[in-house]
Amino acid sequence: ASREFKAEDSVFDLGRGVKVGGGNLMLIAGPCAIEGEEILLEIGKAVRAAGANVLRGGAFKPRTSPYSFQGMGEEGLKILRRVGDELKMPVVTEVMDPRQVELVAKYTDIFQIGARNMQNFNLLAEVGKVKQPVLLKRGMSASVEDLLMSAEYILASGNPRVILCERGIRSFDKSTRNLLDLAIIPNAKGLTHLPIIADPSHATGRPDLIPAMSYASIAAGADGVHIEVHSCPEKAMSDGPQALLPPQYAEVVKKMHQLAEVM
Ligand code: PEP
Ligand code: MN
Numbered sequence: 723a724s725r726e727f728k729a730e731d732s733v734f735d736l737g738r739g740v741k742v743g744g745g746n747l748m749l750i751a752g753p754c755a756i757e758g759e760e761i762l763l764e765i766g767k768a769v770r771a772a773g774a775n776v777l778r779g780g781a782f783k784p785r786t787s788p789y790s791f792q793g794m795g796e797e798g799l800k801i802l803r804r805v806g807d808e809l810k811m812p813v814v815t816e817v818m819d820p821r822q823v824e825l826v827a828k829y830t831d832i833f834q835i836g837a838r839n840m841q842n843f844n845l846l847a848e849v850g851k852v853k854q855p856v857l858l859k860r861g862m863s864a865s866v867e868d869l870l871m872s873a874e875y876i877l878a879s880g881n882p883r884v885i886l887c888e889r890g891i892r893s894f895d896k897s898t899r900n901l902l903d904l905a906i907i908p909n910a911k912g913l914t915h916l917p918i919i920a921d922p923s924h925a926t927g928r929p930d931l932i933p934a935m936s937y938a939s940i941a942a943g944a945d946g947v948h949i950e951v952h953s954c955p956e957k958a959m960s961d962g963p964q965a966l967l968p969p970q971y972a973e974v975v976k977k978m979h980q981l982a983e984v985m
Contacts, residue, residue: 723873723884728915734855734883737812737831740775742885743917747982748946750814750857750919751971752778754961755791756798761953762805768968769951770809773975776832777802777811778948782818783960784838791959799829806831814857820848827852837861837889837924840872850879857948859887859921862900866909873916886910886918887948888939890925899927899964902935907942919946927964929955933974940981947978 733743742748751774753765766777781798783791794801799815806813812831817823818839826833833849833856835842840861849856856876860869873884888907890900902925910918920939922932936947952958952965966974 723870723877723914723916725913725915732915732917736776736855738810740812742945748776748919749774749975750776750778750948751951753952753958754950755780755783755959756794756801757959759801762801765951765953766805766809768953769971770811772968772972777806777813780816782816784818784836796825803829820844823848830854832857835859840864843875846872846875847879850876850881855883855885856881857885857887859889862892866906870914884916886916887921889921900925902926904938904942907944911943917945919948920944921948923950923964929964929966932966936974936978937981940978
């Protein structure tokens with residue numbers, strides 16, 4: 723992962739002509755969880771029209787409580803695949819367990835490793851063996867070195883396409899869900915050739931803060947942004963309170979492109 727190994731920025735193909743790195747912005751959007759085909763298609767159409775180039779949706783959800791909705795599982799993966807194909811967008815979804823990697827590989831274009839699994843080394847080694855790129859989220863209390871070492875596990879197992887993601891770290895201030903560590907973006911860029919994106923949705927947990935933090939991420943040099951969008955946040959089965967509405971997301975994308983031009 724080190725710049726000493728490879729000096730120039732890595733640029734990866736994500737599927738369907740979408741690239742990340744070297745000035746190409748990876749704009750991931752969609753609901754936290756896949757909840758059904760009709761609603762995913764509705765949200766997918768809206769985020770694609772707004773300028774998103776990767777559709778997200780969780781089929782296996784890492785919920786704090788075992789009694790919360792855990793995701794639709796394989797049925798959800800099938801829905802995500804169908805909607806991605808219909809909209810001609812690459813899709814990203816989380817894999818939580820090494821035993822699920824083979825199953826998820828049948829349906830997804832990009833694997834997501836969630837914050838809670840950033841140091842699940844067996845899982846990292848397993849996604850190191852797939853052909854799809856991997857979005858690796860920073861653990862809630864992981865240092866930049868920890869994050870890069872986790873990326874190294876995936877690279878060392880044979881998968882060169884790792885995209886890092888800052889999604890906020892734990893802090894004392896409960897007014898935001900987590901604390902967006904913007905400095906890790908230029909910090910990581912000094913150390914690694916891998917692309918790094920920001921996730922202001924999980925970092926702040928607050929729709930009112932997501933636009934400003936999206937712009938700040940682009941200004942800090944992020945290679946993209948990951949934002950949860952839902953057409954009916956009150957009815958969302960997970961993370962509804964942090965979701966942007968499609969028109970709000972469209973505004974954010976427009977301004978991020980304007981900002982990226984002057985950066
Ligand atoms: C998510 O992307 O829905 C998610 C659970 O993210 P994180 O692993 O960053 O909490
Ligand atoms: Mn979420």
